[in-house]
Amino acid sequence: MSTSIPNVKLLIGGELVESRTTQWRDVINPATQEVLARVPFATPEEIEAAVSSAKQAFKTWRKMPIGARSRIFLKYQQLIRENMKELAAILTAEQGKTLADAEGDVFRGLEVVEHAAGIGNLQLGELANNVASGVDTYTLMQPLGVCAGITPFNFPAMIPLWMFPMAIATGNTFVLKPSEQDPMVTMRLAELALQAGVPAGVLNVIHGGVDAVNAICDHPDIKAVSFVGSTRVGTHVYNRASQAGKRVQCMMGAKNHAIVMPDAHKEQTLNNLAGAAFGAAGQRCMALSVAILVGEAQQWLPDMVAKAQTLKVSAGVEPGTDVGPLVSCAALDRVSSLIERGVAEGAQLALDGRNPSVSGYADGNFVGPTIFSGVTPQMSIYKEEIFGPVLCVMHAATLDEAIEMINANPNGNGTAIFTRSGAAARHFQEEIDVGQVGINVPIPVPVPMFSFTGSRASKLGDLGPYGKQVVQFYTQTKTVTQRWFDESDVGGAVNTTITLK
Numbered sequence: 152m153s154t155s156i157p158n159v160k161l162l163i164g165g166e167l168v169e170s171r172t173t174q175w176r177d178v179i180n181p182a183t184q185e186v187l188a189r190v191p192f193a194t195p196e197e198i199e200a201a202v203s204s205a206k207q208a209f210k211t212w213r214k215m216p217i218g219a220r221s222r223i224f225l226k227y228q229q230l231i232r233e234n235m236k237e238l239a240a241i242l243t244a245e246q247g248k249t250l251a252d253a254e255g256d257v258f259r260g261l262e263v264v265e266h267a268a269g270i271g272n273l274q275l276g277e278l279a280n281n282v283a284s285g286v287d288t289y290t291l292m293q294p295l296g297v298c299a300g301i302t303p304f305n306f307p308a309m310i311p312l313w314m315f316p317m318a319i320a321t322g323n324t325f326v327l328k329p330s331e332q333d334p335m336v337t338m339r340l341a342e343l344a345l346q347a348g349v350p351a352g353v354l355n356v357i358h359g360g361v362d363a364v365n366a367i368c369d370h371p372d373i374k375a376v377s378f379v380g381s382t383r384v385g386t387h388v389y390n391r392a393s394q395a396g397k398r399v400q401c402m403m404g405a406k407n408h409a410i411v412m413p414d415a416h417k418e419q420t421l422n423n424l425a426g427a428a429f430g431a432a433g434q435r436c437m438a439l440s441v442a443i444l445v446g447e448a449q450q451w452l453p454d455m456v457a458k459a460q461t462l463k464v465s466a467g468v469e470p471g472t473d474v475g476p477l478v479s480c481a482a483l484d485r486v487s488s489l490i491e492r493g494v495a496e497g498a499q500l501a502l503d504g505r506n507p508s509v510s511g512y513a514d515g516n517f518v519g520p521t522i523f524s525g526v527t528p529q530m531s532i533y534k535e536e537i538f539g540p541v542l543c544v545m546h547a548a549t550l551d552e553a554i555e556m557i558n559a560n561p562n563g564n565g566t567a568i569f570t571r572s573g574a575a576a577r578h579f580q581e582e583i584d585v586g587q588v589g590i591n592v593p594i595p596v597p598v599p600m601f602s603f604t605g606s607r608a609s610k611l612g613d614l615g616p617y618g619k620q621v622v623q624f625y626t627q628t629k630t631v632t633q634r635w636f637d638e639s640d641v642g643g644a645v646n647t648t649i650t651l652k
């Protein structure tokens with residue numbers, strides 16, 4: 152093993168520790184194939200040590216005054232801001248997205264940290280005075296204990312920050328398992344959390360794959376699991392962790408459609424479609440996969456192709472890049488083979504982005520913007536989440552037909568409509584069965600005062616991963632009903648009914 156390549160550390164009990172595992176994986180720059188680091192697959196003993204340090208830390212952290220918790224996140228948001236450029240550079244190197252998009256990834260997580268700093272206003276119970284004579288009822292929102300998070304590769308800053316700040320701010324301790332494909336920016340964020348004052352054991356990070364995830368699902372001391380990733384893995388996590396008696400939320404895969412009405416603002420719409428379909432190389436759970444052109448809007452296809460051709464494909468560090476590489480060689484193979492299947496199954500390749508020539512980055516995992524027209528719901532490119540810069544174009548005669556197509560798709564993560572008609576937009580908003588809805592907004596990820604959501608196959612569990620809902624997710628509501636007797640109160644009758652008087 153070469154010594155010049157750093158090993159990613161585990162975070163256990165407030166210390167960054169070298170794993171004793173024999174199983175390692177390379178973290179690779181997807182634009183160059185340079186090995187940036189090695190990530191360990193934590194041993195069962197290391198996973199146990201992380202959970203037990205979180206369990207120990209919970210004993211004191213759960214009693215930490217709310218203001219003290221809040222001030223740690225005030226400090227944390229400041230540290231993230233101060234280190235934004237470094238965080239974005241690490242993220243771009245290991246994940247591939249452009250530096251501007253990497254800053255966006257960190258920034259959307261930073262907003263959740265800011266929200267966590269306001270925990271004093273979020274974790275409030277309710278009180279009803281005099282529910283019976285001299286009796287009050289109120290609620291406490293108490294932390295659960297050790298909670299855990301499992302995150303995907305595509306937002307290695309934002310999604311970990313969706314999870315542990317709100318879990319910790321509500322008084323829990325946490326074990327995070329980041330994606331093994333790009334754990335480095337997540338680790339830098341964990342280090343900054345320690346610097347901000349998160350005490351030893353309150354945040355722990357383990358690395359790994361299937362075995363680490365299964366250990367989290369099964370561990371009796373973990374009370375809640377938050378998962379973000381594919382539908383296949385999320386369904387497994389939901390079933391396994393629920394059966395082990397945990398609270399579970401899983402945000403999963405997508406096939407996001409946009410409806411383009413013929414009255415839409417054409418130039419704005421084409422810009423938005425191109426950004427949403429091809430930005431981040433299509434590796435967003437909210438990426439636009441399908442554009443349904445309604446009525447005469449179907450004549451816009453050549454303009455869509457022309458717009459997509461203006462995008463620059465290159466490494467994320469290169470100025471002016473619009474579309475960076477796919478995260479891995481395996482992702483490149485998968486996207487390329489799905490494009491082949493699209494052709495074989497009869498879709499028309501209006502723009503073929505395979506094998507783009509990218510000066511200076513001959514080894515990168517690049518696919519340029521790719522557009523299929525004539526796509527039908529039976530085709531693999533429609534049924535599968537491609538997770539690459541590939542847009543499927545379909546047609547509908549009316550808005551209702553387009554809505555019906557979207558509601559018939561199993562996924563319900565994000566959708567958008569482009570129109571100048573308020574009536575059409577309102578009809579869409581009412582009838583569509585999708586979690587995140589955009590009206591002339593292409594990737595409508597909610598800001599943290601709301602909660603991320605999802606319909607049907609895109610989500611399991613009731614509550615969202617941030618916003619108000621996550622305060623409920625990470626707390627147990629207790630109702631207290633109290634009565635105090637004055638010393639002068641005497642007597643009183645035995646009451647055998649269930650009512651309070």
Ligand code: NAD
Nearest residue numbers: 302303304329330360361364380381384402403404405436
């Ligand atoms: P993934 O499901 O492959 O991996 C997610 C996590 O699960 C990783 O930490 C990984 O180590 C672990 N994992 C992988 N295979 C496993 C297995 N067989 N058993 C147990 N654990 C396993 O997802 P990904 O490829 O990293 O991310 C892309 C997916 O995530 C896409 O489907 C995307 O739509 C989805 N996603 C959804 C949202 C959302 O909010 N709905 C957000 C981001 C990404």
